Amino acid sequence: MKIFDLIIIGGGAGAFGGAIRADELKANTAMINAGLPLGGTCVNVGCVPSKTLLYAGEIMHLVRNHGIPGIELAVKSFDFRKVVQDELALVEKLRSEKYSKVLKNLEHLTFIEGRAKFASPHEVQVNGETLRAQKFIIAAGSTATVPPIEGIRETGFVTHIEALALERQPKELIIIGGGPLGLEFSQMHSRFGTKVTLLKRSPSLYPTSESELTERLAQVLIQEGISVKRGVRITRAWIEGKKKTVSFILDGEEERVSADEILLASGKIPNTAGLALDKANVNIGLNQAIVVNEFLQTSHADVFAVGDAADLPLRLETTAGHEGTLAAENALTGSRKSIDYDAVPYTIFTDPQLAGVGLTEEEQMKRFGTCMCHTVSFTDVPKAIITKRTEGLIKMAINPETKQITGVHILSPHAGEIVAQAMMLIKNKNTIDDVVETLPMFPTLSESIKLAALSFTKDISKLSCCI
Numbered sequence: 001m002k003i004f005d006l007i008i009i010g011g012g013a014g015a016f017g018g019a020i021r022a023d024e025l026k027a028n029t030a031m032i033n034a035g036l037p038l039g040g041t042c043v044n045v046g047c048v049p050s051k052t053l054l055y056a057g058e059i060m061h062l063v064r065n066h067g068i069p070g071i072e073l074a075v076k077s078f079d080f081r082k083v084v085q086d087e088l089a090l091v092e093k094l095r096s097e098k099y100s101k102v103l104k105n106l107e108h109l110t111f112i113e114g115r116a117k118f119a120s121p122h123e124v125q126v127n128g129e130t131l132r133a134q135k136f137i138i139a140a141g142s143t144a145t146v147p148p149i150e151g152i153r154e155t156g157f158v159t160h161i162e163a164l165a166l167e168r169q170p171k172e173l174i175i176i177g178g179g180p181l182g183l184e185f186s187q188m189h190s191r192f193g194t195k196v197t198l199l200k201r202s203p204s205l206y207p208t209s210e211s212e213l214t215e216r217l218a219q220v221l222i223q224e225g226i227s228v229k230r231g232v233r234i235t236r237a238w239i240e241g242k243k244k245t246v247s248f249i250l251d252g253e254e255e256r257v258s259a260d261e262i263l264l265a266s267g268k269i270p271n272t273a274g275l276a277l278d279k280a281n282v283n284i285g286l287n288q289a290i291v292v293n294e295f296l297q298t299s300h301a302d303v304f305a306v307g308d309a310a311d312l313p314l315r316l317e318t319t320a321g322h323e324g325t326l327a328a329e330n331a332l333t334g335s336r337k338s339i340d341y342d343a344v345p346y347t348i349f350t351d352p353q354l355a356g357v358g359l360t361e362e363e364q365m366k367r368f369g370t371c372m373c374h375t376v377s378f379t380d381v382p383k384a385i386i387t388k389r390t391e392g393l394i395k396m397a398i399n400p401e402t403k404q405i406t407g408v409h410i411l412s413p414h415a416g417e418i419v420a421q422a423m424m425l426i427k428n429k430n431t432i433d434d435v436v437e438t439l440p441m442f443p444t445l446s447e448s449i450k451l452a453a454l455s456f457t458k459d460i461s462k463l464s465c466c467i
Helices: 013-024 040-045 047-064 080-104 179-192 211-223 317-333 361-368 382-386 415-427 432-436 447-454
Strands: 002-009 029-033 109-113 117-120 123-126 129-138 142-144 172-176 195-200 227-230 233-240 243-250 253-259 261-264 268-270 303-305 346-348 353-358 372-377 393-398 405-412
Touching: 002 013, 002 317, 013 029, 013 040, 013 080, 013 109, 013 129, 013 317, 029 129, 040 047, 040 080, 047 080, 047 179, 129 317, 172 179, 172 243, 172 253, 179 195, 179 211, 179 346, 195 253, 211 227, 211 353, 211 393, 211 405, 243 261, 303 317, 346 415, 353 415, 361 393, 361 405, 372 447, 382 447, 393 447, 405 415, 405 447, 415 447, 432 447
Parallel strands: 002 029, 002 129, 029 109, 129 303, 172 195, 172 261, 195 227
Antiparallel strands: 117 123, 123 129, 142 268, 233 243, 243 253, 346 353, 353 405, 372 393, 393 405
């Protein structure tokens, strides 16, 4: 029987974070992976390919809608298949450079391709062999869910995995589900020229952000020609002629929509079912995610879980990677490190992007019973005026007694870049007075953070540009 200090189940961001830290600690480690290739969701079927295609759509949209008088441009041709092939080539390159080559440089790691399942709290079986370890990290990721819609399997559909490798562009596309995936794929395909219908159960595009911002984003998507149906209850799906058809209830009335293809973007389920977690005395919640404490430790003290497999506040590549790092350190050294998820930003890579960090107004009221919030339009941000991108909003929440900034949520071009500054303000517990004393570069979109801070004490419409 082979014996290790640490066994990591998975091959994505969380697994690599753990493996790299374990190697730094010179721990004899095994990584067991099956399903997606090395790199997991992000590099293979997530961030890297989707953002590559989103950028292609953004270029096409900018050519047609730059808004600068005296300049006329046109997209002379669009080869969907070639754009997808370029995306897939980039995925292969980054998977090799950032994962396969990294793995080979880990001196103390043994990689095993296969499906692991627990035989006891300190043993797993893989490829007919039993391996033993003192500690374990489960970083098995998640899989797209298929909602219980009558006829959906018979009708046929694609998930984000197949959608990123389509050989032909759909003329019409139904997207079931919202969240980052549904929103990003809606705009991406619409800008490619596909007629897109987005069906979402929730009335809000993204309930965990500020409603003012998500409503403005909904307006942008609708103006671009996307049919956005919110608050729907989907009843069934079927083939009608050569089209895939979906019926749904909206405001008490039944409607239907047909398309060449259906994309399911209705969430994911953790890959925990085949791990025999009961034999490791590891508890899972109702959503099949592994229950962990703040130190990423499961109900068994020697087993840790990270990323999509664990019941954690955020499911992002960056959090998964850092969770893996901390889990390895906590497991191997006995440290008790954790993540302050209030200081972790998110971004939805639509255009404009929706990003945020910290608490929303609603969350702060629930947690503390007090909040003060101001929203600033990008019509008051000079760089936005210059670039004719004034559709954005920024909302800042503060503690009215201490003036400490508790949340910043942004809808704007490059919001994912701007929110990095807000992240540091939240992490360092800065106040609006701290921000007012800063001198951001003029003209930049990041000035919006200072303008939001100034809005609590001044009428910013009466300030000159450089103030």
